[in-house]
Amino acid sequence: MFKMKNFYLYINFLIGLLVFFPVHAQQQTFTAKQVVEIFQNELIAVMQQGQNLGFKGRYNRLEIAINQSHDLNKIARTVIGREWLNLSVAQQQQLSSVFSRLSIAAYAHNFKEFSGESFTFDSEEEGLRGGVVIHSYLHIPQDKAVKFDYMLKKKSDHWQIINIAANGVSDLALKRAEYTSILKRAGFDVLIKKITEKINQYAQ
Amino acid sequence: MSKRIQNNNKFFAVAVAGLLSLTSCATTETKGIDPYEDMNRSVFEFNAGLDEYLGEPISSTYDEYTPELIQTGIGNFFDNLKDINVALNNILQAKYQKGGEDTGRFLINSTLGIGGLFDFATGFGLKKHQEDFAQTLAVWGVPQGAYLVLPVLGPMTSRGVPGVVFDTAFNPATYVGVPIRAIELLNLRANAAGQLKLLDEAALDSYIFTREAFLQSRKHLINDGNVELEEDLDLDLDIDSILFEDELNN
Numbered sequence: 001m002f003k004m005k006n007f008y009l010y011i012n013f014l015i016g017l018l019v020f021f022p023v024h025a026q027q028q029t030f031t032a033k034q035v036v037e038i039f040q041n042e043l044i045a046v047m048q049q050g051q052n053l054g055f056k057g058r059y060n061r062l063e064i065a066i067n068q069s070h071d072l073n074k075i076a077r078t079v080i081g082r083e084w085l086n087l088s089v090a091q092q093q094q095l096s097s098v099f100s101r102l103s104i105a106a107y108a109h110n111f112k113e114f115s116g117e118s119f120t121f122d123s124e125e126e127g128l129r130g131g132v133v134i135h136s137y138l139h140i141p142q143d144k145a146v147k148f149d150y151m152l153k154k155k156s157d158h159w160q161i162i163n164i165a166a167n168g169v170s171d172l173a174l175k176r177a178e179y180t181s182i183l184k185r186a187g188f189d190v191l192i193k194k195i196t197e198k199i200n201q202y203a204q
Numbered sequence: 205m206s207k208r209i210q211n212n213n214k215f216f217a218v219a220v221a222g223l224l225s226l227t228s229c230a231t232t233e234t235k236g237i238d239p240y241e242d243m244n245r246s247v248f249e250f251n252a253g254l255d256e257y258l259g260e261p262i263s264s265t266y267d268e269y270t271p272e273l274i275q276t277g278i279g280n281f282f283d284n285l286k287d288i289n290v291a292l293n294n295i296l297q298a299k300y301q302k303g304g305e306d307t308g309r310f311l312i313n314s315t316l317g318i319g320g321l322f323d324f325a326t327g328f329g330l331k332k333h334q335e336d337f338a339q340t341l342a343v344w345g346v347p348q349g350a351y352l353v354l355p356v357l358g359p360m361t362s363r364g365v366p367g368v369v370f371d372t373a374f375n376p377a378t379y380v381g382v383p384i385r386a387i388e389l390l391n392l393r394a395n396a397a398g399q400l401k402l403l404d405e406a407a408l409d410s411y412i413f414t415r416e417a418f419l420q421s422r423k424h425l426i427n428d429g430n431v432e433l434e435e436d437l438d439l440d441l442d443i444d445s446i447l448f449e450d451e452l453n454n
Contacts, residue, residue, distance in 0.1 A: 058233065106406070109405070133394070147338055147358060158359065167418050168420055168423065168424025168425075168427075168429065169416075169419055169420045169421055169424070170420060173416060173420065174413060174416045174417060174420070175417040177412050177413075178409050178412045178416070179405070179407050179408070181409055181412045182408060182409055191408075194408045195408065198408060199284075201405070202405075
């Protein structure tokens, strides 16, 4: 009986190592550049298997990759700025939740097939307040390369992406302009409705 | 840049800035970059309707029946004519090396490329640049002014209005007749189909999305691709640090 108990403990320990350690170890040791490259590699891998995975498969794979590399909660509250404080806790949670789903769904929808695309690292730039900017390019065969700039910030010793700019167009700034305008013009419920509609469109 | 040219540029910049201030600056202070939003939204809707019922059907037909090779040739031909303007604007911005490269592009593509139908210059290492007079005005220090949506022409800023006049005047395609310009517009619309689809898919509010993407990409071109990410990052973190000071201390 004693041996059996030890065996269960041992199994639990192993499971704990398998589930917890890889994620924890990755976040502990990776540099900002590595965080971006791991995410980009996963994106390319998902694109390569895109057709077989289908939307749901791509969504599930990218959900893990995005949650490990992006600070989605921070992005969600930054896009609506001071309006965040005017929301109830339930509304804040609702916005964070739909925003996360929208971000992952947008990736799963837009990066669905592979035709030889690749990312290359260009340079790393130190930002203000301890932030880092990773400059990279997405190379598309027979087309112009797209410049991708990732802004990362350290949170509890882990580098996390807080904004991406494609050819100089900042995703955060774009969303902030849209979301604050909709909040001001139509209110919170309409914003949530529009985001949810968009998620459903991406899933089709 | 010689002192005389610098002085002329400064004078011109001040004059244009003065003109813009008459139309926009008084209101931009109180209403931000988009003081005419209601009117702009109406024109935006008009343009969207025009595109839906006229632009999109015609360009789809054009796209369907015109081989890709011919579309590329047409695009190259008009791009080559624009290189004259690009070269001129690079020189006006004192980017003489780039101006020389643009001139080289025009000469190579006009001769080897059979009147610009083929782009050999890129193969020779002469990259295509994107410059226009509105960017030149920005480099000279003319303020952006208000965001405008013009019928048919679409998004613009007050600074872009004299820019369009200049660019149109220095584009040889302007003087070859309406049918040729129509082909240019058709080709442009057909090439923009992917971007318009993306806009349709990604935007929660198409007007705001277009405005922000337009203003940011113009800024990107003015800075020659050197993105001022710090400005955005700093602004975002400023907001966040006010709201969540405890987390920043982590």
